[in-house]
Amino acid sequence: MSKRGPSTEQIHHPFRAPEGWDAVPVPVMKASTVLFKNTAELHRPRRQDGISYRYGLPGTPTTYTLAARIATLEHAEHCVLTPSGLSAITLTSLAFLQPGDEVLLPDNVYGQNRHLAGGLLARLGIAHRFYDPLDASAFEAMLGERTRLVWLEAAGSITMEFPDLIGLLRACRARGVLTALDNTWGAGLAFNAFEVAPETAPGLGADLSMQALTKFPSGGADVLMGAVCTRDAALHRQLVAMHEYLGYGQGQNDVEAVLRALPSIALRYRAQDAAARDLATWMAGRPEVARVLYPALPDSPGHAFWRAVSPAASGCLFSAVFRPEFDARQVDAFVDALRCFGIGFSWAGPMSLAVPYDLSRSRSLGLPWAPEEGGTLVRFAIGLEEVEDLRADLAQALEVLGG
Incomplete structure (x- = not known):
């Protein structure tokens, strides 16, 4: 091979880590451009599980490692990462609500979720109402034909009321209404979002669980990130589709920071x-x-x-x-x-x-x-x-x- 210029040598340098090399820390893989081995790989259809190595925005092996670990923490099967807790809330609401639908929120909901409902969602023709999270009977009476999504929060923001999760989830399950739990407080550790009371109400849980990874998973007050988890493959595909529309991505150094914090x-x-x-x-x-x-x-x-x-x-x-x-x-x-x-x-x-x-x-x-x-x-x-x-x-x- 003829001698190439220094820039060419650096861009096309042959050194690679040996196959099978391993260590405790997860390797940090940064990329916008992802290289394909050949055009056949380029033309191969995308995977349906949301894992895509076609471009850096959907994720890298580092990103998907964190998503898999958050899914495990949340007792889930699937997880998508977002740039913040608020973006995880936005992703969830936009993925499952359409003009003419209604979303119900607890009256002690996180303030930015309240702001989203009264602002962007209202502009899109999506109605919202607030319910008392301590009164499952009154809540059940509020569920209507247009109710497509119910947000739950345990414990509630600022005033810390713990909702009647069992009663609220039973009411939604009986009416076939999708439920999304803001599980930032519990962090996947306080209880299982997908089976909240296994001894008294086996199988009863939320359809979706979101967290602000900014909080306990990061633990360092230096990272903004969110996640939405589910056990349902169809719901996950809807989240992935909306995730792509919104162009959400995460900085790989932030992903590394959360991966480093998770063991503790x-x-x-x-x-x-x-x-x-x-x-x-x-x-x-x-x-x-x-x-x-x-x-x-x-x-x-x-x-x-x-x-x-x-x-x-x-x-x-x-x-x-x-x-x-x-x-x-x-x-x-x-x-x-x-x-x-x-x-x-x-x-x-x-x-x-x-x-x-x-x-x-x-x-x-x-x-x-x-x-x-x-x-x-x-x-x-x-x-x-x-x-x-x-x-x-x-x-x-x-x-x-x-x-």
């Missing part, structure tokens, strides 16, 4: 769960606090439903409702006085977080407590700091609140 997810979940239980119980005993919203506490809304589905896990989140005599300005001062808690959205990362919320415009059916019971709410996301340090920090900040 169960350890981190248990540690953050235990710390949250300790601190939620402590906060519930404080005189400044009217109530703590945390599924494992007996007086938290939906506690009995939580016990029926997820008694061994309660996540890293809890919310404290402060007594009415403390106004929003005072509660903000409490949050500002915290030193171990960052002020920021998201959760399940190494740093604990605290965010005050005004819920006046994020509920359609009211709040699960009377106004005279409490006022401003703060959501706490417990990280990996020492529990004693977090408790001491909360105590000193509560002194600012009282002052």
